[in-house]
Amino acid sequence: MTAQKPPADYEGLIRLIHDRHDQMSKTYQRISVYLTQNPNDVAVHSVNAIAERCGIHASSFVRFAQSLGYRGFKELQALFQRRLATAAPGFEARVKALESELDTTGERGEMANLSELVVRDIASLQGLLEDVAEADLALAADLIFKADTVYLLGQMRSAPVADLLRYVLTMLGKRCILLDPAGGLSTYVARTISERDLLMAVSFRFYAKEVVNIAEELGERGIDIVAITDSTLSPLAKSARVLFAVPEHDYTFSRSLAAPMCLAQALTVSVAARIQQDKSPRIPTVTGT
Structure with a gap:
């Protein structure tokens, strides 16, 4: 157990988790993601119930809390319970x-x-x-609007979100390029992106390796990145100028894209408002013949 005094409030705890996340074991990283994505549920459930939902033994949650300086999980959980008094329903x-x-x-x-x-x-x-913060929506829309070219990146289950963005931005007359993994050229095309351009990256667990690598490489070059992902602990977080963390929850069959798709549409509406200089913009659609 560390001798360092642990954080006394929820915000301090989350900052500490973010600071240490990359150095944590895989098990502790899974615990961290659950805690940050489900704070209200953490406040009201027992450690055994939380552990069962995560598929991790309850003793690991106790050791996780102790590694952050708390006497046990209940002391850490008390921070979530105090936060719940003013939080929205989980x-x-x-x-x-x-x-x-x-x-x-x-x-x-x-x-x-x-x-x-x-x-x-x-x-x-x-x-x-x-x-989602309004300031983040506004900044992301400004970055998309001002970019010379918007590069779109999303693979596997995230691909439909990138495809939707490409469709709507193209219909708005915004130059955009989908970094399609077909042919294995995405990484090399991404290296042609300039500081006048923007990368929009979409990735959820289990994060596509090429998407993460491209985002990290462009982040190191100072390229602006707008990321849609599932957690502030996502590997996209450290490279993104604007990060939209849309928590994913286990469904009976699969995880839904309803929320990320809605967020993508909201961003394109905001971009359309800037292009058309109209607070109630219309997004053109393709009509069949």
Whole structure:
């Protein structure tokens, strides 16, 4: 156990976790991500319940707390409980409230599966309103608007978000280039990006290695990066000028892209408002023939 006095408030704890995250073991990093993504749930559940959700033994949570200077997990948890007094409801609380309001509980079946996904998406979207800062939205929109070229990067499950950004920005007449992994040229094309350009990187667990490497290389060169990811502990965080952390929550079948897609659309609407000099912009669409 370290002799250093541990942080006495939630904000100090989160700063300490961020400072130490890269040097932590893989298990402690997983614990860190859960704590930072689910602060309200950490406040109300027992260490055994939290450990079960993470698939990590409860004793590891106790040792994690001690490694930060606390006597045990309960002392660390007290910081989350004090924060909860003024915090908005957590993800699971929003889900339960929505289930009650929409009467979605019952036997499993096709409609039950649909209802569960819809309720969880609504809860994620509500969280988006609480977690995203207006100043970050404005700065990201300014960077996109002013960039000579916007380079878009997202692979595997993140690819649809990058594709949506490419579609809308292209329709707005904004020059953008998708760093497509096909052909293995993404890394080399990224090296042609200049300081007048912008990289928009999208990546969620388990972070695509090429996306992380490109973001780190461009960050070291001083290129502006707007990142959409799942945690402030994401490997994209240290390179991003603007970071949008959209927490992911385990779904029955998969993790949804509803919140990241909504965020991407909000950014493009803000860019459209700047291009068209209109607070209620219209985004052109392609019509079929």
